[in-house]
Amino acid sequence: MVDLTPDRLPVAVIGAGPVGLAAAAHLAERDVPFVVLEAGDAAASAVHAWSHIQLFSPWEFNTDPAARRLLAAAGWEEPDASALPTGGDLVKQYLQPLAELPALAPHIRYGTAVSAISRLGIDRLRTAGREEAPFVLRLADGDEVLARAVIDASGTWNQPNHLGANGLPAHGEQEAVSWINHGLPDVFGADRDQHAGRHTVVVGAGHSAANTLLALAELADTAPGTTITWAIRGADPAASFGGGSDDELPARGAIGSGLKMLVDTGRVTLAPNFRTHAVRTLGDDPHRDQVELISRGPGGTEQTLTADRVVAATGFRPDYRIADELRLELDPIMSAPRALAPLIDPNQHSCGTVTPHGYRELAHPEPGYFAVGMKSYGRAPTFLMLTGYEQVRSIAAALAGDMEAAQSVELQLPETGVCSVTAGGEALALRLGLTKEQHEQLLHVTAKHLGTSATASDAVLSAATELGIDHTAALQLAAYAADMFDAPGATGC
Template structure:
């Protein structure tokens, strides 16, 4: 406990795309670092939805520093940049090879779940000498390590939102846990038996919900008796249906178009304006979702209402959080889903991500709190900027650029149909086009879209989670 902070590594929490991007940038700067991954493999959270295809092609999914490390290591073949990878492809063809590069291979600790972050000898109240004290990180096995700084890229996958329509669990939700599935089940593969010939209710209006609904629609064609009901809180599904042929990411546009067709044809039953108040057992080992006098009966409920960050682990740090979104207070107005789509989020980096606790930064989906406007490219630029700041290179840290494509989801009637959970107004302007948002100085950045990443897409319940962002 006598080590000075300057002798200690930077601790990166999470070995997903954003955490490994931060590690790659740290490696390029010659910084001492360690990556703490809660799972037993790289990108363990993504591995749970490895069957899902991303909306964006490879050209948007690879961090620049990570690419340089892979090229230097040799033996890596860059994927076809125009191909859409699955979550499994992202791991097998990019993240796993990246983790094996000489600069990263000995720096990643697996099965290292972080349960608390503080400073040695300091709780949140004590001030004098605080900045000189190293960070103390406790793991789930009781072990501890010290760090000079913390880059928290833990994401949000482990903290799903509840089904209850008021932000707390519906009455009976905990007791009904055996009937509730996580988002993005492998409907056509590993989890097929759970859904084949049964009635499934998918709750949520984001693109993960749409992906599951389409898989269930395919299963219904293959297995008689398979029924699908889509439960949403909002009254207008325009945001989920997306931009169709006008979407700059064709796979995303096709997703919404296919879903709309299934609903209009009656193959998927849509139940809208339904805020779940209670969940109770029903006949035949089923459950009922209740909203006033209305009810939906199902064998299984897929919770696609989104995710929220785990802020408890940093409870003894001094964080300046926006009271609504849970991001930093400085970042909140830049990502507010009531004002911004993913394509209109202004450039931001270390300055906007900083807390009153020097040396602690949350990046990636976790940095956005409950806002659904996060993109993978945004996380890569966050990682670059934060690492530059930790290295004392503030010129590079503040030279932040984003080049984000609009989505083509432009509906002037959204305001007329909005609810408290649906930000009014269109989110993309009159036509799909690339919108360059850059800081005053000029550093180029190849933008990446997080094509179907749960933690990127569905960070809000019901209608607000979808926006026009994937």
């Protein structure tokens, strides 16, 4: 017979990604029983999908304190705090070792998808006895798990936004699915043949779009015939360029500066005011035939783009259907917990200006249920892993009865501000496959050519030619480091 005493039931953590495993680490430290339910066959299955992408935040912002303590006790060698990991590095050097720790491994169930959550013997309408009733998590195989609380870290990776500018699928989008990549395609690896020598339209204005555009530009240097169009809903892409050399995360600023260079030099064709209304296939073979994107703006004005491939870098949204029988209070705009929504509204905040928050802001009228990580942010694209780690630290403390620790929420996030241009250039050089020495040589030789070149970009290209460095890589570095050369027109415009 199952003991239904609340303190004897585990806390159910849904998802074994970075934030879910951090939750498990904090619960383990506090001796709170837990079970982690992971739909994939290994930890961090979503991170595996973008393992080729380099993060713009260094290791110090991507690991959780409780996880580090548990790993250190097991002899883990912590990566250089200032280095920039790829998704693959994050899994291999941090998440996989964390999931394999004796404190966590016996409590993680892989291949275990949660299909619904409710209360034992109580539906959403009933109030009497609700708080005392255990949660029941129904699994895809029909089994059920009882829990005293639920930390839902299932993320948003499997729920990408549609191409349609109005939030709905564009007309014909489903029929054209074979032409469309979502998220972050691996243009140098598994997805190279889809893009090399072909025309790709990237739709979206966030960091995912920027990463893909930068990668495609590098591919174009070695694959003749590769062309790129960037479709954005707004008239001005400036917001996508970010803080440049003023960003406290240099690699994040470098992404924006590099993207600006691509547009300014024509390596990427900008399609502003493009609001995707319909998608039409121009044949039956996605390996040979093309697809047409149709934009419909105010007053019925239309634009069209013809592409071989489409990358929908349009973000993600949470899926709360598994919690239909729970009493949730979600902001009608953000799809985030109502108390959290105004703190993360992307119209007001960047990922570095979010107010620290914990169990109180993440609570719902359903006591004991918390959505954390990317899922807690609803449709806001401004999430940093460090935010999720602080969320679960606070929640674990509350579940352990340590309300002082739960309420003392502290979070130091990097935001736009003063930083080192040189460090940012080094971060971008690393992402472009250049060594620190090559970066320093490029700066030195560029300075030598500035006096005899018509523009800063000409000086950069001369230096790159002299050193045998790829021109696109060199110009991206120059765009980021323009202030160092005292040349606002370092992109040649």
